[in-house]
Structures are given as C-alpha cells and as structure tokens.
Amino acid sequence: MNKKIGFIGCGNMGKAILGGILNSKKIAKEDILVSTRSEKSKNDIEKEFAVKTTLDNKEVARNSNILFLAIKPNIFKSVLSDIKEEISKETIIISIAAGISMNDMEEWLENNYKIIRTMPNTPALVGEAISAICPNKNIKEDELEEICNIFNMFGKCEILEEKYFHGFIALCGSSPAYVFMFIEAMADAAVKLGIPRNKAYKMAEQAVLGSAKLALETGKHPGELKDMVCSPAGTTIEAVTELENGGFRSTIIKALEKCAEKSQRM
Structure with missing residues (x-):
C-alpha cells in the first residue's frame, strides 16, 4: 500500500x-x-x-x-x-x-x-x-x-x-473485558479445584479460544455446539444448570444493554 x-x-x-x-x-x-x-x-x-x-x-x-x-x-x-x-x-x-x-x-x-x-x-x-x-x-x-x-x-x-453502533460497542467494543472476567473466574475455580494458577489461566484461555474458533469455523448455532457437550445426566449439564440458576444469560444481556445505554448518553 x-x-x-x-x-x-x-x-x-x-x-x-x-x-x-x-x-x-x-x-x-x-x-x-x-x-x-x-x-x-x-x-x-x-x-x-x-x-x-x-x-x-x-x-x-x-x-x-x-x-x-x-x-x-x-x-x-x-x-x-x-x-x-x-x-x-x-x-x-x-x-x-x-x-x-x-x-x-x-x-x-x-x-x-x-x-x-x-x-x-x-x-x-x-x-x-x-x-x-x-x-x-x-x-x-x-x-x-x-x-x-x-x-x-x-x-x-x-x-x-x-444507528447500530451503540449495540456494536456493547457487543464487541467492550466485550473483551467480559471475556477476560470469564477467563479469570474459570481460572479461580480451577485453582479452587487444585490446579496450579499458571496452568489454570493457560487452559482457560485456550478453552475460550478453541470454543470461539469452533463456532466460527463450523458455522453451527452456539446452542447446537453447547448441546454437543452436554451428555444426558453428565457433568456439563450440571454446570450449565447452575449457570442458568445464577442468571448467566440474563446478566449478560442486561450488561450489554447497560453498555449500549451509556454509549447513547456519551
């Protein structure tokens, strides 16, 4: 160029x-x-x-x-x-x-x-x-x-x-912060379960990277990919149930709405 x-x-x-x-x-x-x-x-x-x-x-x-x-x-x-x-x-x-x-x-x-x-x-x-x-x-x-x-x-x-920029800021401009918080929380849980901190961060980061790449490259709906991991009466569905009980999805939606509202006021 x-x-x-x-x-x-x-x-x-x-x-x-x-x-x-x-x-x-x-x-x-x-x-x-x-x-x-x-x-x-x-x-x-x-x-x-x-x-x-x-x-x-x-x-x-x-x-x-x-x-x-x-x-x-x-x-x-x-x-x-x-x-x-x-x-x-x-x-x-x-x-x-x-x-x-x-x-x-x-x-x-x-x-x-x-x-x-x-x-x-x-x-x-x-x-x-x-x-x-x-x-x-x-x-x-x-x-x-x-x-x-x-x-x-x-x-x-x-x-x-x-007109869609406020939503984009919430979805993508600010979302690295949400993802880093998620990685940190996963690593904290891993440490609680006995995994050394330095390994916990690396494994959590790779898990997030790999999951995003799988969604991008397969083009499958995230719900379908989630279901592929959730075996009947298995370990993953226990974790998913707990996330739902804690308002995981609704909290994310509310957070993005708050971010977009702040962008509109700026």
Missing part, C-alpha cells in the same frame, strides 16, 4: 491498531507518523513501535493520506478545529471515538471531507479485532475497500449502519 498513514493520539486503542498494522508487515514503518500530547508519550511510542513521532497534530494532518483520530471524545472538537485547514479533501479521516457521530464530525469540519466512523476492539494487538465501519457519502467504493483491507490486517471488519 503506497499511502501515508497518520495517527493523532495513540492511547490503548490507537496502540492496538498501530501494533496490528505493523504486525501485518503490509505497511512500512516509514509510512506511519504519530502525534502525541507529551514528550514522554512520544518517546514511549518511538521506543515501542519504532515509527516517526511528533508533538504537532498539524504535521500529521498535512502528511497523511489516511488519518486515524485516536483521541478522547472530550477533545475531539477542539482537535478537529485545529487541524481541519491542514487536511486534504482527498484524505480519508477515520474516527475511533465512542460517542462522536458522523453528523458531529461533518458539522465541525464544515466542508465535504471523506469520513469513516469505526469501532475496533483491543484484540487488534494480536490480529484478531472485530471492527465496525461506517463511511459517509464522500467515500468511494474503492476507498472503502482500501480501508477494509487495512482493518483486515488486524482482524475482521463489518460495514455497519451508524
């Missing part, structure tokens, strides 16, 4: 995307420029990723064909106002900020810029993100394909209407 990619801001999610892109080895480090707010964060990014960095957001805006805005929602408007005169009309602007709508960005930029709103998740760091992508009307079909190719460098992506 013969494009210059810029990052304004590089927090946890920005680092996940940057790391995922670099790990794909499809884009040269020399074609990436990152701006940060402090000298310390600038030095940290240089040390961790060996890419060019700056404290000047305008420099990144001027020199990027594809511009990631990986900044907090509360400073989004002021940063856009500061850099908008530096951005070419051919530059593709990609936002990963929760709570910042396409309408917000178009209003703050004032003119017809190419904008894509996205929501990735942190498994980008290991090439297994799932990202939602929503383009505005100025994005051409080949440009959208190009952006999808970038996101596929560190996982999978889905084109999604913006």
Whole structure:
C-alpha cells in the first residue's frame, strides 16, 4: 500500500491498531507518523513501535493520506478545529471515538471531507479485532475497500449502519473485558479445584479460544455446539444448570444493554 498513514493520539486503542498494522508487515514503518500530547508519550511510542513521532497534530494532518483520530471524545472538537485547514479533501479521516457521530464530525469540519466512523476492539494487538465501519457519502467504493483491507490486517471488519453502533460497542467494543472476567473466574475455580494458577489461566484461555474458533469455523448455532457437550445426566449439564440458576444469560444481556445505554448518553 503506497499511502501515508497518520495517527493523532495513540492511547490503548490507537496502540492496538498501530501494533496490528505493523504486525501485518503490509505497511512500512516509514509510512506511519504519530502525534502525541507529551514528550514522554512520544518517546514511549518511538521506543515501542519504532515509527516517526511528533508533538504537532498539524504535521500529521498535512502528511497523511489516511488519518486515524485516536483521541478522547472530550477533545475531539477542539482537535478537529485545529487541524481541519491542514487536511486534504482527498484524505480519508477515520474516527475511533465512542460517542462522536458522523453528523458531529461533518458539522465541525464544515466542508465535504471523506469520513469513516469505526469501532475496533483491543484484540487488534494480536490480529484478531472485530471492527465496525461506517463511511459517509464522500467515500468511494474503492476507498472503502482500501480501508477494509487495512482493518483486515488486524482482524475482521463489518460495514455497519451508524444507528447500530451503540449495540456494536456493547457487543464487541467492550466485550473483551467480559471475556477476560470469564477467563479469570474459570481460572479461580480451577485453582479452587487444585490446579496450579499458571496452568489454570493457560487452559482457560485456550478453552475460550478453541470454543470461539469452533463456532466460527463450523458455522453451527452456539446452542447446537453447547448441546454437543452436554451428555444426558453428565457433568456439563450440571454446570450449565447452575449457570442458568445464577442468571448467566440474563446478566449478560442486561450488561450489554447497560453498555449500549451509556454509549447513547456519551
């Protein structure tokens, strides 16, 4: 890809995307420029990723064909106002900020810029993100394909209407936290049953990874896969019954609803 990619801001999610892109080895480090707010964060990014960095957001805006805005929602408007005169009309602007709508960005930029709103998740760091992508009307079909190719460098992506983003944030943007809690709880139970802690974590992590891969690769309904494990009067159905008694599914549903409601209020 013969494009210059810029990052304004590089927090946890920005680092996940940057790391995922670099790990794909499809884009040269020399074609990436990152701006940060402090000298310390600038030095940290240089040390961790060996890419060019700056404290000047305008420099990144001027020199990027594809511009990631990986900044907090509360400073989004002021940063856009500061850099908008530096951005070419051919530059593709990609936002990963929760709570910042396409309408917000178009209003703050004032003119017809190419904008894509996205929501990735942190498994980008290991090439297994799932990202939602929503383009505005100025994005051409080949440009959208190009952006999808970038996101596929560190996982999978889905084109999604913006009205579904709150649900996507609850389902995918925040879900790594739920899964990590599940892994931790499984490992705690294993330790209680006598399995050493370091082994318990590895085994729980592989069990979750393998189960997800089985669902993805077979295409079978999760309920069908669950039933395959649950032998009549067996051990697994005992565990499943206890989970149901504890409100396992309803708690997950309520948690995702709360997450989506918070996203709507932001």
